[in-house]
Amino acid sequence: MQDILSLAGANLLTPMILCFALGLFAALARSELTIPEAVAKGMSIYLLFAIGFKGGVAVADHGLDARLVAALVAGVVLSFVIPFVAFGLLKAMTRLSATDAAAVAAHYGSISIVTFVTGTSVVQAAGLSSEGYMVAVAAAMEAPAIISALYLASRSGGRAEKMDADLWREILLNGSIVLLVGSFLIGLVTGQPGMARIEAFIVAPFQGVLCLFLLDMGLVAGRGMRGAKGVMTPGVLAFGLVMPVVGAAFGLAAGMALGLSTGGVALMMVLAGSASYIAVPAAMRVALPDANPSVYLTLSLGVTFPFNLVIGIPAWVAVATAMGG
Amino acid sequence: MQDILSLAGANLLTPMILCFALGLFAALARSELTIPEAVAKGMSIYLLFAIGFKGGVAVADHGLDARLVAALVAGVVLSFVIPFVAFGLLKAMTRLSATDAAAVAAHYGSISIVTFVTGTSVVQAAGLSSEGYMVAVAAAMEAPAIISALYLASRSGGRAEKMDADLWREILLNGSIVLLVGSFLIGLVTGQPGMARIEAFIVAPFQGVLCLFLLDMGLVAGRGMRGAKGVMTPGVLAFGLVMPVVGAAFGLAAGMALGLSTGGVALMMVLAGSASYIAVPAAMRVALPDANPSVYLTLSLGVTFPFNLVIGIPAWVAVATAMGG
Amino acid sequence: MQDILSLAGANLLTPMILCFALGLFAALARSELTIPEAVAKGMSIYLLFAIGFKGGVAVADHGLDARLVAALVAGVVLSFVIPFVAFGLLKAMTRLSATDAAAVAAHYGSISIVTFVTGTSVVQAAGLSSEGYMVAVAAAMEAPAIISALYLASRSGGRAEKMDADLWREILLNGSIVLLVGSFLIGLVTGQPGMARIEAFIVAPFQGVLCLFLLDMGLVAGRGMRGAKGVMTPGVLAFGLVMPVVGAAFGLAAGMALGLSTGGVALMMVLAGSASYIAVPAAMRVALPDANPSVYLTLSLGVTFPFNLVIGIPAWVAVATAMGG
Amino acid sequence: MQTHKAKRVEIIIEAPMESRLTQALEKAGVTGFSVLPVLGGSGRSGRWTREGQVGRSGMVAVVCLVRPEKLDGLLEAAFTVVERHIGVIGVTDAEVLRAERF
Amino acid sequence: MQTHKAKRVEIIIEAPMESRLTQALEKAGVTGFSVLPVLGGSGRSGRWTREGQVGRSGMVAVVCLVRPEKLDGLLEAAFTVVERHIGVIGVTDAEVLRAERF
């Protein structure tokens, strides 16, 4: 407990977290500070490319781990299963309609890549190493939750869109999956010689870019909160704080069962405990248009994301260390 | 004098100044070279964040200087007072209407953060050090001049907008103040450990980004000049060259009175002698809509900014050195 | 031959080429992965600025080579002449109208700066050095081909726009020429001291930025291919593969005649063998509006660009090495 | 100059639905349309802005000029896509040059 | 399809005034509007472009579809904000589907 608190304290005072807080403050104080959409998208492309590439190079370095396939399968299973748990909790804790609950559940089964990226740098700063293929696991966890959610919605009488070829393609080939998997493979193929060529671009400035990106996330989250006071009932809010813990517990179980390294277990918890706010919202607009976007956006970006950043990540790292030690 | 000229000569041939000149040339020759708005905004966010953060870390390193508060107060006073001087000079030198003169005065009381950033790198290149909190002084000097200008305009019968809560918020929480103060505080709180994490992002590439940003400033200034031939009477032009010297003299007095370091005095001159062209113009459009934007934009960006870049900054550094030596 | 293949193989597995391939794949698979226009333009400004500046510094280092002027003249002549060759080949190999053929010919007489930039890094990776002024040659080769093409079109009865002052200015002062020549001159004037200031920005991250830019080129090329199935007859396609070889042969002859270094000869081949897809298309829309853009865009970006990236560049480097050894 | 009657249809629709809408328009025989960006707005689902957004969020405006006789087909096609989604359809009378293009 | 009469109002206004305008529209009971970017333009105050700009400069276009009976209130609200400022207001007759939304 002592350790968790001191880790959390150390994490709190990093430039990353403080940048997120600055963004939140600016948005809530209604400052006109904004980051252009194109710049925000550019930074997210940079982060996805860099994290994918580094993961691929790490796998190239250490050889293909036998556990890689098992970890991918575990990720897919978690992504399929967690929405059912989330849906159940939402039904118990809130009065959201079945459609809204299903949409929210999709977000929690999927993952937040920025939470993952931040988790990676906390894991590194704690002196732990982790499996390079965890980025591939992250990519694998993006989409399955959407399918579970559509099933949940239609089972409850919601009007989910039919899964036609276009929808499948949009979900499976969405930008972040393609970029993450693609750069992972490029890193895998080019290995250290490839890394030597672009290291100065993707390694050294990485944390600085992450700072500015989290500033933007803070701005977006803050603006979302200002507009969504109505939907945030205590039950919904409580779900946003409880669900990441539940998800992380699933991640812990999976990571331990797989025999991942301490850092790997921590990242599995980070993934399972995080909620998507980029890929899944767009899919929900297409597939579950009746669901209210401000519910799921505010929950995942306004509640769970900051919770994970400030409390979740350091806690999962501490737990993984305690379990592994 | 010899020194000033050689410093000015050395400064003239830096990539920064030449990039600005290239932008000017391209715009005046009507090349279609342009930098996208989102990229220009992205670079300005980067520069504000980096300069603020570095200032904060510098203060964290050297401990809180007793002069910090005095310097902030001095900055605020300068920003309030200089518009009155500028307004008087404008009334004497030009035929601008009271409203136009008040709007111009607001720009010269406020500061140009890019001039400040360029000044910082000239100060560094000259081997001088300066107080890290000068960025906080810069932030403090952004807004007060606007209030003086509105007072001047309404005293002269101009129709200034009433200072309602929205206007106060827009002025005090404008994007660059929030980002500058926020990153200064983040640098102050995280200190060297924070710096170690993001140094490769905010220190090493800084001057290169500044080059491209000055290229953009040159483009914008050149396009502005092309469109504003009508308003640039000799008197107005002369004001744009005299006022930075007057402002810098105020800055010199304040810096000496405060007992700042040689670099700090030079930066105080840079601040007081520079004119805003980002935050104040937007505020003027809201608060003094009858003032002609091409007058104040051309003066501050097309006349005073290049003057400061090429002559002002090296001159102020030389003067500060001479006074301090 | 062995060498060419091994060089080509080594080149194939660089992050750059693989990023281009990833972009192609994503576009052809209709993933919604996209890079914002502003970010793509920002990267191209960065690449042009960096390559120009580095060229200028290299010339400043080695002193002005007597061959500089000869090389510039040779470049201009190549750019004027190659369109006639291309036009002849197109008439022989395809059924394109005279106007379409002239427009395509303009692209092949001009150059692709991204191919040049990629060529530079392959030349460097092969341990060869090259004349710094090759970037000036690149700039000189951008425009003349347009004039040849307009001549060809009007000779064949096509309705080419008259070359009025506006058109001349647009062609000669187009963004990439101004930026390339401007930054070359800035590098020349500021030399190593200038380089020392901005090296961390323009040298270290260069190849990483190039990767993301090539990802974007792949996306754009792939989307173009999807939309242009109709126009790509076998003859047109064959032209797109044959013409770079023909162009490179011209470049080889010119480079040898000039007595350039091995790396310089390779780059001359790269320039002569590459086809424009940024500056010339815009000029063609103004000056030859009846020409079909999907023909020339698909050919230069969808056929010749990938051919040069994967096969051309390593082959030209190998040929230049063989001729020089 | 000689102009011809036409209809200008403006459909403001969620960005993730854009490709479905344009496919439906093409199927309905609409030969041309332009997509304009929308920075932000307000409606029954509240205020939104594109600033700082990373995902495929926000809305776009699809503008079509069509011959009057094609209007009904267009509206039906558009409505099928927009029906359950956030969005607005507005039609104005217009005139165009070069009628053969529409 | 069944359409209903409406008015399309397009207000081109300086970007720093956008939030004041949209607040005024909301107060005037306008239930929906969209903000579109403007890249540049020309008017009595000369030519301008957004390219390379850093500050909150330039103009935006605010587009509202409203029931005809709400037009006057809207115009009065908009005019109060635009009055002393650079800007243009244009109104066209339009028709909308789903009248209940306006």
Add this chain to the structure above:
Amino acid sequence: MQTHKAKRVEIIIEAPMESRLTQALEKAGVTGFSVLPVLGGSGRSGRWTREGQVGRSGMVAVVCLVRPEKLDGLLEAAFTVVERHIGVIGVTDAEVLRAERF
């Protein structure tokens, strides 16, 4: 409020032709216009999008509000530029406040 009859002209034209069009408009006595970005579209020359483009590609929309009596001059000027180029011109009836501005 007191409004005045006007015409709203919307010209969608290739970006490289923008400056030629606006010069022609100015020569034809058009006192104001606004240029709006276009993200993509479709027409006889196929589908296009601005995404990821580096050159001066794609199209822009130029919107002018003019007094009715200026319409013909405007259309002729615009048509001379657009004639051989890809592009669309649409005109709608409009009303404006502050007629003295047009």
